[in-house]
Amino acid sequence: MWPLVKPVFDRLFALAVLVCIAPVLIAIAIKLDSPGPVLFRQHRFGRHRRIIPVTKFRTMRHDLTDHGGRQQALRGDARVTRLGAVLRRTCLDELPQFWDVLAGRLSVVGPRPHPLKMEVEGIPAELAIANYHARHEVRPGITGLVQVRGNSGPVETIAKGRDRIAHDIEYARRQSLWLDLRIIARTFHVLLVQRSNY
Numbered sequence: 298m299w300p301l302v303k304p305v306f307d308r309l310f311a312l313a314v315l316v317c318i319a320p321v322l323i324a325i326a327i328k329l330d331s332p333g334p335v336l337f338r339q340h341r342f343g344r345h346r347r348i349i350p351v352t353k354f355r356t357m358r359h360d361l362t363d364h365g366g367r368q369q370a371l372r373g374d375a376r377v378t379r380l381g382a383v384l385r386r387t388c389l390d391e392l393p394q395f396w397d398v399l400a401g402r403l404s405v406v407g408p409r410p411h412p413l414k415m416e417v418e419g420i421p422a423e424l425a426i427a428n429y430h431a432r433h434e435v436r437p438g439i440t441g442l443v444q445v446r447g448n449s450g451p452v453e454t455i456a457k458g459r460d461r462i463a464h465d466i467e468y469a470r471r472q473s474l475w476l477d478l479r480i481i482a483r484t485f486h487v488l489l490v491q492r493s494n495y
Contacts, residue, residue: 320392323354323384330380333359336393341410344436349402351410352393356381370451388488394439406477407438408465409449417458426458432465435472442468445483 324335336352343349357376370377370385377385384390397403403410415422423429442464443449452458468476 319389323389323392326380327355331358331378339412341412341437342430342433343402343410344433346430346433348413349397349410349437351403352397354384354390354393356384356390372450391439398439402436404436404438406440406468406480407436407472408432408441408468409439409443410437415452417452417455420455422452422458425455426462428466429458429462432462432469435469440480440484441465442480445480445487447487 327335334355337355337357338350338352340348341351356378357370357374358378381390394403398405411422417425443461446464448457448461448464452461
């Protein structure tokens with residue numbers, strides 16, 4: 298029996314080891330790619346507008362990073378390093394946020410935490426978008442309705458901001474174990490199927 302099961306065991310064990318060492322390999326690659334720290338930490342709005350630190354792998358040139366979050370990264374942004382572009386496209390830059398989940402600052406599923414000074418069309422997001430802070434009634438997350446409905450990325454217009462806030466408020470009203478499980482499953486689909494076509 299073991300000879301039949303062994304190949305499955307080998308693959309599962311190898312996958313577990315790769316998952317465990319992936320953050321170390323990414324950290325080494327970041328250090329080799331550009332000068333600066335491996336991690337990027339930025340203060341963002343948490344639940345009930347509490348200010349929380351959110352950690353990511355650094356994807357931008359350290360000397361050009363906007364720590365306040367006013368200037369959103371756009372496609373083709375010169376501040377993003379070569380490796381950073383790959384990490385962003387695959388969402389691997391978000392892996393350190395699982396530490397934030399363990400610390401209780403983030404949930405796996407919830408509205409993405411926005412930078413404190415984020416602007417939309419040159420106006421602070423909290424002034425530009427009606428009901429902006431309603432999204433902060435729940436703990437922010439690594440993935441959410443916005444991400445699985447194809448509306449993620451920079452908020453370039455007030456109309457796009459309103460649409461995203463509507464999804465966040467919908468999640469806050471409907472949150473449940475089953476919705477979270479559906480969003481997690483859909484996130485894997487988006488990452489594995491849709492992003493591979495990017």
